[in-house]
Amino acid sequence: MLKIDALPQVPRWAVLAAHAVPLVTLPSGLWRIAQVSGLPVAEQSGRNGREVVLAVSLTVISEGLALLALGLVRPWGEMAPRWLPLIGGRRVRTLAAVVPALLGAAALCTIGGWFACSQAAGLIARVTQTPAQQVLLVACYSPLLAWGPLLAATTVAYYRRRTTVL
Template structure:
């Protein structure tokens, strides 16, 4: 293991010890427990006098193992992953990701249209002119298209502001889990590769994993699309929702559907070469790291959201939630699909 990785693990462990001491000695600083607004987590059942010492212990273990020999690092990395991936994880990470995609997706699409117009691709100038007409119509006639988007963005901003501090701890835990994932991957990268990770085997089981992973977000997409009907599938809600809420449901459904389509790209030709409808880079080879990093990130988010969802569904007696949000299955299948894609593409690059 490289010196930089060991230093990173040591710095992370020191930070974890400091946070654990703060939680242990200052109850008001503890963001979890029974008072936590995010209930889809194991820490919702644990108070500061339990989680604080556990966090200090996790930091001390991290410091001890990161300077040790390979077997000790491997065992310690697994223990740290279990702590950050199960004890401190919560489903809030999936909310951050889903709303981030729902917000940035339309912005990215608009950016593609503008860039295409500037470079003379498609009939982008017509699209930009249409947006300008909509803006004028919204201002002069009160059509409401842009006002609707403004109300939607206002809702999202208020939600993030309300949960801002709590979501910060969610992201911090995700970063710690990602660091230990890298350390574990480095520590276990030894020995002769098994037969199942050979490219010819990865093609077979990778296709099954990819199709299964692509199906996992579909129940959530259908759930959100019901917000466009007079019968939204949301507890305590009767009748049609407000227009800005329906837009929110539509964008979240599109984010889920987009995830399913992109997942299928792991076994499709356009997952290796950018298709013709993609401006600027069409026809070029898709960098291997792009789908691997993006898909691996989503798989990690699903895995982090899984323990909290399972615990919450059991505590509330609503196992149907696992059918609507199949994060445990989704995370495993997507991780397998990404791994198979990487094994296959890597073999293509090194093949003479």
């Protein structure tokens, strides 16, 4: 059985949701890396160094941001690690974690909804893609739609836990 280390008062569902966040961003990142590596995940006219840097950077940044969700269920989300400059060893203020996380969740839900409603059909129906490439694209990018709701739910659990008077 998978043992997930978290604070004892964190609900199990919140721990699972926080750990799911980096996993839902991973397939799209792997798809981008595969595309700029020349694997046949999509038809393309050519790659240049700028596209490679952009794809790798977007993947690293999105995965890094997704990993921050773990702070909502881990001790370092309540007490900053000592090695951090300026804030190391200090208690993390609840709203300092909650406000950016909820703004991020709102942005992710908005972008995901807009993309799903207005852009996805055109991207998927590109004539130059094979049916297998279309299925792979959808399979890799669909999990991103869960990022915003998972982050929002985990953030609300964090807020409730940190503000509840015992």
